[in-house]
Amino acid sequence: MSDIMFACVHNAGRSQMAAAFFNKHRTQDTVKGVSAGTNPASKVHPVVREIMLEVGIDLSSITPVKLTPELAKTVTTIVTMGCGETCPYVPGVKIVDWSLTDPKNKPVDEARVIRDEIENRIKVFIAENNY
DSSP, rough: OEEEEEEEESSSSSHHHHHHHHHHHOOOOEEEEEESSSSSSSSSOHHHHHHTTTOOOTTTTTTBBBOOOHHHHOEEEEEESGGGGGGGGOOTTTTEEEOOOOOOTHHHHHHHHHHHHHHHHHHHHHHHHOO
């Protein structure tokens, strides 16, 4: 099995949503989405937990994870979402950068727009890469 890493700064919003949507929509059992952050928070942002529950995904038991060079070496692709230069560079690992607004402290309506954009990007990413 190969893994796709979704990475952001706190691993409490964008990357958590992306990994969850990837695992929901993937068509291949040989690949899975994982997520991590360069400076992980202690928990997933409350607004993110709330808006993901609206679409049937429960993130309440998820704990943010630190993105280390060692962890990055275990994946085939890293999709970055705002971690910029703090995301590790790993030779041989494909890097894709998505510019996405951080949902932290956003009103629910704005966070829903970000969630929906992430889900749409994930669907295109899966289709383009036959995942």
